[in-house]
Amino acid sequence: MAATAVAAGALVTGLLLLLPPRDGPDAAQGAKGGTSESSSAGVLVHNVEKPCQEPRTHECALSLAYNPYRPYVTSNSADRVWHHDLLQARCTIANGVTVTDENHRHTSIWIQVTHNGRHLWLPGIRVHPDNLTQLTTILPTCPP
DSSP: OOOEEOGGGOEEETTEEEEOOOOSTTTTOOTTSOSOOOOEEEEEBOOOOGGGSSOOOGGGOEEEESOTTSOSSGGGEEEEEOTTOEEEEEEEESSSOOEEOTTSOEEOOEEEEEETTEEEEEEGGGBOHHHHHHHHHHSOBOOO
């Protein structure tokens, strides 16, 4: 698929945005505040449930988690996102809690994202499968 240039030097490949490195004051702040970030990517949230791809209702919300190593349940829910919300992805892990979607697909890959000024976790199952493959290729592994 051909890439298309967009504002501020970002590149769009399918639904994945490759963003230029950040130069702001917190550009070097990693998952636990100490490692530098060499790349980031804009990623669109994907809800496999077709009836939930349009409405921004409580029932159609997907959760971001505080911790990818704890169960993906209400007590670990940090914030809500909806289908096609754009988040800034920072890094990935491959060994988080396994999450299964409504089509019975599952993965233990998680993506650290920035949402409302906080570093939270999006289960990889909430990203389109083609984009998840790209993310795990271009983003660094999150530090332990």
